[in-house]
Amino acid sequence: MPAIVLIGAQWGDEGKGKATDLLGSRLDYVVKFNGGNNAGHTVVIGTEKYALHLLPSGILSPNVIPVIANGVVVDIEVLFEELDALIARGVDVSKLKVSANAHIITAYHRTIDKVTERFLGKRQIGTTGRGIGPAYADKINRVGLRMQDLFDENILRQKVEGALDSKNHLLVKIYNRRAIEVEEIVQELLGYAERLRPMVTDTALLLHRALDEGKTVLFEGGQATMLDVDHGTYPFVTSSNATSGGAVTGSGVAPNRIDRVIAVIKAYTTRVGAGPFPTELFDEWGDFLTEKGFEFGTTTGRKRRTGWYDAPIARYSARINGVTDFVLTKLDVLTGIPSIPVCVAYDVDGVRHDEIPVSQSDFHHATPIYEEFPGWTEDITTARTFEDLPKNAQDYVLALEAMSGSRISVIGVGPGRDEIVVRHDLID
Ligand code: GDP
Numbered sequence: 001m002p003a004i005v006l007i008g009a010q011w012g013d014e015g016k017g018k019a020t021d022l023l024g025s026r027l028d029y030v031v032k033f034n035g036g037n038n039a040g041h042t043v044v045i046g047t048e049k050y051a052l053h054l055l056p057s058g059i060l061s062p063n064v065i066p067v068i069a070n071g072v073v074v075d076i077e078v079l080f081e082e083l084d085a086l087i088a089r090g091v092d093v094s095k096l097k098v099s100a101n102a103h104i105i106t107a108y109h110r111t112i113d114k115v116t117e118r119f120l121g122k123r124q125i126g127t128t129g130r131g132i133g134p135a136y137a138d139k140i141n142r143v144g145l146r147m148q149d150l151f152d153e154n155i156l157r158q159k160v161e162g163a164l165d166s167k168n169h170l171l172v173k174i175y176n177r178r179a180i181e182v183e184e185i186v187q188e189l190l191g192y193a194e195r196l197r198p199m200v201t202d203t204a205l206l207l208h209r210a211l212d213e214g215k216t217v218l219f220e221g222g223q224a225t226m227l228d229v230d231h232g233t234y235p236f237v238t239s240s241n242a243t244s245g246g247a248v249t250g251s252g253v254a255p256n257r258i259d260r261v262i263a264v265i266k267a268y269t270t271r272v273g274a275g276p277f278p279t280e281l282f283d284e285w286g287d288f289l290t291e292k293g294f295e296f297g298t299t300t301g302r303k304r305r306t307g308w309y310d311a312p313i314a315r316y317s318a319r320i321n322g323v324t325d326f327v328l329t330k331l332d333v334l335t336g337i338p339s340i341p342v343c344v345a346y347d348v349d350g351v352r353h354d355e356i357p358v359s360q361s362d363f364h365h366a367t368p369i370y371e372e373f374p375g376w377t378e379d380i381t382t383a384r385t386f387e388d389l390p391k392n393a394q395d396y397v398l399a400l401e402a403m404s405g406s407r408i409s410v411i412g413v414g415p416g417r418d419e420i421v422v423r424h425d426l427i428d
């Protein structure tokens, strides 16, 4: 089973990092294909806890070759910081490969991200402030900088000049900020070139050859389906394709080579930043999920919004991504809730919608139609087979499976590496 895509089914932070790590020892390559250091993946190995942002989670597995593919936007300073932090903890990072076509996040992208958010006032998206949107905007506007530009000083200078031309007008005249010097950016970027040189390569060719040799390649998505720029809750989204299609354009590996699509989904729902969220809770159960699930952002530390499981979103993700397997995480967080509501459809102005309404305005004021499932009080963190779970937990999982459009193959019962129940193998 050589090419596997792993993505988030909801609004991010489903536990993708843990799921990747779980497969780590059986993988040859782990490829990050979208996003940048807006992602935050927490992986717990024994007593060690790792927080990764830009690097693929597979970097923690000794035999894996981690790849940052063309679809990613790279803040090089952050890349080096993250590598150095792992080196200091004894992780071998020497195998990392970075696409020559990946775009670069610079200081001006970070500045523009922050000032535009401030100017949006109450319409702001609540971005991570890492320069992600402005870097992708430059890519689409054809004024972006790519990794390969670092190795040609003249081209680099020309491109930085071109990019800063209009941005400095905007920064000075509209946003009342100081202009950014071309040379400041050029010198900073040139300073990174030598350390990057051995990592930068044609990663699409590398991955084709790996698949031809029968290697196992995992494409690890950042963000998630509902944050996808095309298929998410636009404009309250990130600026890349976080769905399975993004693995294709973001890596240069063709769609007919993908064998399996795994979607990671929480047993409830969370969201960071602004935008519609029908099952959001504002009562003590919301606080219960935040506290018990430790729902605070890995990247910005912001408190995540919390709500019940939303089956129409699961079905939507199953369709958009072609999901073959779900990994249902954080089932343990629901322990102790007497009766667990699950959103099975929405009510929009008195009309029942079984699927996500086509109009975003309708989705904004959709109210969930809930079905209730009896809870359990037994500790489930030591369960390792489906039969170890209390009957009500089993029934909850089976009910979600029936509503969600694909089988639930793995169940997370705690943050640790071994705290899982496997029903179906994810690689076979
Ligand atoms: P990602 O962005 O999808 O990789 O997810 P994050 O790492 O941002 O957030 C998921 C959090 O849930 C992390 O702190 C994980 O350690 C934790 N986690 C993952 N799976 C489980 C689980 O089954 N149970 C519990 N209690 N925590 C989990």
Ligand code: IMO
Pocket: 008, 011, 012, 013, 014, 038, 039, 040, 041, 125, 126, 127, 128, 129, 130, 131, 132, 133, 221, 222, 223, 224, 227, 236, 237, 238, 239, 271, 272, 273, 274
């Ligand atoms: P992982 O990979 C959750 C959200 C931000 C904001 C919106 C746009 O850990 O699941 P951006 O900085 O990308 O322009 O912000 O997207 N967001 C995430 N939310 N998990 C993430 O990544 C996210 N990456 C971006 O909060 O609402």
Ligand code: MG
Pocket: 012, 013, 014, 039, 040, 041, 042, 298
């Ligand atoms: Mg995260």
